[in-house]
Amino acid sequence: MRVKMILPALTEATSPFFRPIKYSLFPPLGLATLAGYLDPDDEVTVTDEHVQKVDTSDEPDLVVIQVYITSARRAYELADLYRARGVRVCLGGLHVTSLPDEAARHADTIFCGPGEDTWPRFLADLRAGRPAARYDSSERTLAALPPVRRDLIARERYLVPNSIVVSRGCPHVCDFCYKEAFFEGGKSFYTQTVDAALAEIDRLPGRHLYFLDDHLFGNARFASALFDGMRGMGRLWQAAGTVKAVLNPGLLEKAVESGLRSLFVGFETVNAGNLTEQRKWQNIDRDYGAVVRRLRDNGVMVNGSFVFGMDEDDPSVFDRTVEWAIGQGIETATFHILTPYPGTRLYDRMAKADRLLHSEWDRYDTRTVVFKPAKMTAQQLEDGYWRAYRDFYRWGSILRGAATKPTLRGKTRHVAYAGGWKKFEPAWDVVIRAKRAGRALPLLEATLSGFGSRPARSEPHREPEPVSVS
Known part of the structure; x- marks a missing residue:
């Protein structure tokens, strides 16, 4: 199975006030974690639109998109594009969980809440030919969490x-x-x-x-x-x-x-x-x-x-x-x-x-x-x-x-x-x-x-007045 995972760019990351340093700090760990549940013979890529362009000329079997509130417009745009080609599209993340009905209009399957229990269930259902339209997280545990696929980053x-x-x-x-x-x-x-x-x-x-x-x-x-x-x-x-x-x-x-x-x-x-x-x-x-x-x-x-x-x-x-x-x-x-x-x-x-x-x-x-x-x-x-x-x-x-x-x-x-x-x-x-x-x-x-040791009080120093919010 060819799987494409996408973290769409936040709207502010594409604005004239774009601060590259802010959006090039951390890789998309959530998607790399989900990738760890895939079979060894699955072909999977992770694309972070903050640091690379999304190539939409490919032909994956499954597209997985993580959605934040200010990336929702872009996420739905990508989802609609792939669905129009007959590709199964999954949406998950904070915004999907908050507004599932909105997200469902742009996806074949949505995920509400954390994915550690729902994502493996979906993969099993997909391979059995009966994937559901919605998965809601209820079992909360990291006991069976596989190693993060950092090789994809x-x-x-x-x-x-x-x-x-x-x-x-x-x-x-x-x-x-x-x-x-x-x-x-x-x-x-x-x-x-x-x-x-x-x-x-x-x-x-x-x-x-x-x-x-x-x-x-x-x-x-x-x-x-x-x-x-x-x-x-x-x-x-x-x-x-x-x-x-x-x-x-x-x-x-x-x-x-x-x-x-x-x-x-x-x-x-x-x-x-x-x-x-x-x-x-x-x-x-x-x-x-x-x-x-x-x-x-x-x-x-x-x-x-x-x-x-x-x-x-x-x-x-x-x-x-x-x-x-x-x-x-x-x-x-x-x-x-x-x-x-x-x-x-x-x-x-x-x-x-x-x-x-x-x-x-x-x-x-x-x-x-x-x-x-x-x-x-x-x-x-x-x-x-x-x-x-x-x-x-x-x-x-x-x-x-x-x-x-x-x-x-x-x-x-x-x-x-x-x-x-x-x-x-x-x-x-x-x-x-x-x-x-x-x-x-x-x-x-x-x-x-240079941090991590107690500073010597070798120079005169006056503490600023503390602020209490009591």
Whole structure:
């Protein structure tokens, strides 16, 4: 059987503001994982439209397309093209799960929820000549997960080819998160066995890893055992975690000992009222300043995540957030406009209150306002979002953030990482378009290797004032 798997380009990746570095970070692990269930004699290809063109002149027997909200238009276009030729088309992913009836109009078979139980069932049904039109996930386990087909990934096209996922979902229930809709009907957080996760890590070449798990620290017992097993491997790794996880005594230290050098932390908002509104329970009554200090004292770089546009936000939120992040010495920040994705409680609440502006999914990209804000205009929200990025990544801001570090080495690392991420994009553009993103990996490893040890307080240093959202 000839199988073609496609990750269509997100709309924003084809816009005039396309940032090649953002869309050339990670290979499509979800599709490569599904490919592991195919028979050895099946011919399979994986095409990521962010880094290569989709060749539609071929004649596969089966086309599998992963759909996100802002790639839906392109996904349906490709699906319709292949179906018109008589090719069986399967659609799955977050958007398909949220709006299955919409997706079903463009597919022979749709998949709702995770694919570890539904995809093998479909393959068995297909080979028996009786594939169903829809498969809904209910059994949640990674026990029989085959090795990821990394041989199908063009490693040289990605800055972080060694991305890995060892769990599914998240134990938290934030109102704006897609996760609850995607995992409806079964467990919404579960992990591999520690041995299976370590075996997958052991198969990866080089030193650097990036855990793409929604919350690697979500099961403290699993995370602790995983970090114990990784100790001594010589890895340098990055991941995502919550403020609650960072404050968990002992777990962060184990992570650092096993190679953690950078953590994406969901601070989300500096307004306490927003946390209750969005059911972000894990952040309530947490001292964000203590979180940053704890990470910095353990030599871990911080990528702070912030969401603008929650109901307690007014036009002052942008400057206050940026100033706090700079003052804390956060190396990189990721800003988002609150986006009510279909299938979430936030979407339902906005729809009921008639606050949604439209259903043009291409614009649900966390950079465009698609709802009526409570305490500012839509234009103020969008302008503030772009201003926050400009202000945080000005050279003056980068140098101010670097000045919070107690050593010259720490200051230099801060400037190198923050500046390299945002200020050298023309150079990144050349490297990525030449399909040599992987050549930059040694530079990333060299930068990260400077983190991970407790900084000596050899220079006078005044801590910025902490912000508590209690």
